Amino acid sequence: MRRIGPRVEDLPDEALLAGFAAGDPELAAAFVRTFQSKVYGVARRIVADAGTAEDVAQSTFERAWRHARTYDPRRGSVGAWLGIIARNLAIDAVRVRPVVPVDATALLRAMTEEDGGASRPERAALEAESVTTLRAALRQLPTEQARAIVLAGIAGLSANQVAANERIPLGTAKTRIRTAMLKLRSGLHQDGPDHA
Amino acid sequence: MHDLPCATCRDLCPEVALGAASAEDRADVLAHVERCAGCAALLRSMTDVGDGLAALVPPMEPPPGFEGRVLSAIRERGGRARPAFGQRLRSRPLTVAAAVAAAVALAAGGWLVGETTSAPSSAAVTSALVSRQGTAGTVVLVSGVRPWISMTFHVGSASGSVECEVQDASGRLVALGTFPIVHGYGSWAGPLPQGTTVRGAWVVTPDGRMLAWSAISGG
Numbered sequence A: 001m002r003r004i005g006p007r008v009e010d011l012p013d014e015a016l017l018a019g020f021a022a023g024d025p026e027l028a029a030a031f032v033r034t035f036q037s038k039v040y041g042v043a044r045r046i047v048a049d050a051g052t053a054e055d056v057a058q059s060t061f062e063r064a065w066r067h068a069r070t071y072d073p074r075r076g077s078v079g080a081w082l083g084i085i086a087r088n089l090a091i092d093a094v095r096v097r098p099v100v101p102v103d104a105t106a107l108l109r110a111m112t113e114e115d116g117g118a119s120r121p122e123r124a125a126l127e128a129e130s131v132t133t134l135r136a137a138l139r140q141l142p143t144e145q146a147r148a149i150v151l152a153g154i155a156g157l158s159a160n161q162v163a164a165n166e167r168i169p170l171g172t173a174k175t176r177i178r179t180a181m182l183k184l185r186s187g188l189h190q191d192g193p194d195h196a
Numbered sequence B: 001m002h003d004l005p006c007a008t009c010r011d012l013c014p015e016v017a018l019g020a021a022s023a024e025d026r027a028d029v030l031a032h033v034e035r036c037a038g039c040a041a042l043l044r045s046m047t048d049v050g051d052g053l054a055a056l057v058p059p060m061e062p063p064p065g066f067e068g069r070v071l072s073a074i075r076e077r078g079g080r081a082r083p084a085f086g087q088r089l090r091s092r093p094l095t096v097a098a099a100v101a102a103a104v105a106l107a108a109g110g111w112l113v114g115e116t117t118s119a120p121s122s123a124a125v126t127s128a129l130v131s132r133q134g135t136a137g138t139v140v141l142v143s144g145v146r147p148w149i150s151m152t153f154h155v156g157s158a159s160g161s162v163e164c165e166v167q168d169a170s171g172r173l174v175a176l177g178t179f180p181i182v183h184g185y186g187s188w189a190g191p192l193p194q195g196t197t198v199r200g201a202w203v204v205t206p207d208g209r210m211l212a213w214s215a216i217s218g219g
Ligand SMILES: [Zn+2]
Pocket: B005, B006, B009, B032, B036, B038, B039
């Protein structure tokens, strides 16, 4: 077979994932290169310590390699899937340590002001719709609700820990999380009809 | 474990969807949604929000050398993973990345052999899979020491199974196997016999109706 066709860097994400899991050297390297800043970004925002964040990011790729078969493209992009794995592993890493106060203001600013930053333009176009919609909905939330859902959903705090972090009663923390969730959910679903 | 009333379940769904619930609450909610379609749909839509939040976190470059450390860590583990998997590979079609995992096992010992940056070992050719209605998916062919094919198929919303065939340069048809389609979507991958030059690929129903095809441009 002649080596024509797209460069490795231009392959669809799913093909990069398949190649990564299959152990193809070129595709595996391209896969890690493509997604490492996304994965590390999530890990680093949740885990305060750079060394632990790198461990989490590395574990994320190992898990993606072992569980590539569980990736379901209908649920979201490969980047989003990796982001979720990174978030879950980072939260686990944080849970085994004493809780340090989380800077919700900085976290929220990073998520609402910066462009979620896809590394390739066509990737940005693919993700743009739901990500942009969600970011806009997050911006429109009252600050205290936005802080609560980001502390729970990204920093991995339990409702109890959100209450302690925000110095509010547990019931108030739960209400803020729930109200924010319902608003974001209707924001996501009113703009974009369900499609795979 | 308690049998939750729907109202309690719905109250707990946001925290479960965000990964912030206690293990007990999470177990109760997951048990309830097994039996309750309404709460299951609610939890799924909230999980989409929780997952979407992770996508808003901006990227950050990892420390230098990260890519190499990831690849070598996986290479070390790769040789020992799933030793039995590869044996089943030739006789049994595989779904999605299951085939991919099998290819890992097949390649045991050879995973990422050599420097990843300098290995010109493979080339990938991507072709569109088309149906009468238009684009129906993608075929990716990777040549090299261990050639393999992956296909993504998405037409309509039916579930069932399809057969996948490729045609080689001499016009001979090679059956790759039977694969499941769920709500119109299917994805699979697997190794190709050494030396196969693929000219085309088909997705066919069990009763022989061609659903989608692809003319491979890179042969
Ligand atoms: Zn229910």
